Amino acid sequence: MAIVLGSSSDWETLRGAAELLQEFDVPYEARVLSAHRMPDEMFAFAETARERGLRAIIAGAGGAAHLPGMVAAKTTVPVLGVPVASRHLQGVDSLYSIVQMPKGIPVATFAIGAAGAANAALFAVAMLAADDESLHARLAAFRARQTEAARAMTADLK
Ligand code: RP5
Numbered sequence: 001m002a003i004v005l006g007s008s009s010d011w012e013t014l015r016g017a018a019e020l021l022q023e024f025d026v027p028y029e030a031r032v033l034s035a036h037r038m039p040d041e042m043f044a045f046a047e048t049a050r051e052r053g054l055r056a057i058i059a060g061a062g063g064a065a066h067l068p069g070m071v072a073a074k075t076t077v078p079v080l081g082v083p084v085a086s087r088h089l090q091g092v093d094s095l096y097s098i099v100q101m102p103k104g105i106p107v108a109t110f111a112i113g114a115a116g117a118a119n120a121a122l123f124a125v126a127m128l129a130a131d132d133e134s135l136h137a138r139l140a141a142f143r144a145r146q147t148e149a150a151r152a153m154t155a156d157l158k
Pocket of ligand 1: 005006007008009010034060061062063084
């Protein structure tokens with residue numbers, strides 16, 4: 001697994017994805033890979049992703065967020081895009097940039113911000129769990145704990 005970010009400023013949002021991968025003992029590498037400031041490194045990363053054994057790439061970026069799409073253009077490894085909330089348009093620009101991929105190069109796009117980062121990690125875990133029974137059991141247990149927590153919620157609406 002890999003987590004790539006358009007800037008270190010995106011880490012605050014993507015950190016939750018890393019924490020979840022750690023919780024599930026899924027090994028990952030994380031690095032800044034700015035599409036417009038480091039295009040050569042971005043291509044080199046994407047071109048070698050499969051041969052290095054990466055099963056999925058979580059790519060987070062904000063603004064004109066072309067990192068997920070450009071990484072996807074250079075690899076067949078599944079790319080999970082996380083729109084980071086931008087300063088001026090609150091991440092709607094990031095969402096549209098990532099989700100509106102033209103036909104042929106998919107980027108699985110998640111919600112803006114921390115929820116999207118967490119769900120990208122959980123989605124990656126679900127992908128890996130398809131052929132890993134131990135991981136699947138841990139994912140099922142995670143879901144069960146979440147359900148129990150919701151059942152224990154009270155609506156104290158005085
Ligand atoms: C994008 O521009 C990054 O993904 C980040 O979300 C945004 C701002 O980057 P910095 O100016 O904080 O480096 O490239």
